[in-house]
């Protein structure tokens with residue numbers, strides 16, 4: 001064992017995904033994933049969060065055995081990948097980079113064909129299985145439409161239905177709500193929660209912080225190929241300090257007073273001035289605002305979000321392109 005691997009945390013019991021020092025350098029030299037130690041607890045809804053290009057898809061492709069790591073290890077359901085792919089992958093439903101569908105076939109026929117390609121799937125129960133999967137993703141009414149006529153959201157749901165034809169211990173979804181309308185997003189999110197309540201571990205990548213906060217129990221945050229932090233979502237957000245928020249028509253004066261009071265990172269947005277709270281009694285800060293003639297309509301510390309945690313940890317804004 002070399003010094004680097006000796007320093008790595010041991011794999012905990014019951015981790016559905018555990019990587020140690022997982023690294024991928026593409027042929028062109030791009031270091032896409034750099035020494036990743038990821039631990040996904042069983043039964044969690046695990047959000048894999050990062051801006052575009054931070055290495056999420058590359059990691060998922062290594063976990064699924066689609067590409068080989070340059071170095072490091074990845075275990076999925078307790079077995080090494082890509083080596084144990086044949087025994088591991090039947091227990092894993094995956095939707096990566098959009099579903100591969102036959103546009104000229106109806107939604108239901110796509111699923112029937114997908115199911116028929118699985119040698120372990122009993123043909124006698126195929127129709128019932130497909131019907132249940134369609135129902136689960138809310139596509140029963142549209143099952144007779146050709147897939148090419150589906151909206152992006154419907155295609156995505158059909159792809160998830162493919163992944164749900166068999167009982168799964170792990171569901172891996174790469175940006176599952178990307179491109180969906182708000183209603184489609186809500187449906188996928190409630191579906192994810194429902195799946196998790198059945199005991200399936202769900203690993204989903206997203207660049208949407210609020211989505212991760214709404215849906216996930218745990219999260220890992222990536223930036224430029226490296227793990228920034230991971231853990232329970234509530235703990236990650238609690239690690240960041242909330243923002244002091246003052247609502248006032250006198251924003252310029254309020255910003256000046258907050259700076260004088262030692263508040264950092266003072267930002268004005270509309271009728272709100274926000275800042276990192278200074279290390280002093282906030283009652284004094286409020287009194288100073290009032291004494292300076294600032295008409296305070298609202299004053300309080302907004303709960304820290306995962307976005308605050310990300311910004312605090314990386315010193316960068318969160319790129320939400322796409």
Ligand SMILES: Nc1ncnc2c1ncn2[C@@H]1O[C@H](COP(=O)(O)OP(=O)(O)OP(=O)(O)O)[C@@H](O)[C@H]1O
Nearest residue numbers: 026028030032050051052053054055056057058059
């Ligand atoms: N096949 C490849 N060959 C060379 N470089 C690649 C390849 N695939 C990805 N990269 C690069 O590796 C880095 C990580 O990309 P990756 O797709 O894993 O990120 P991501 O977080 O999934 O981003 P996105 O949300 O945009 O897909 C990027 O700089 C990307 O340009």
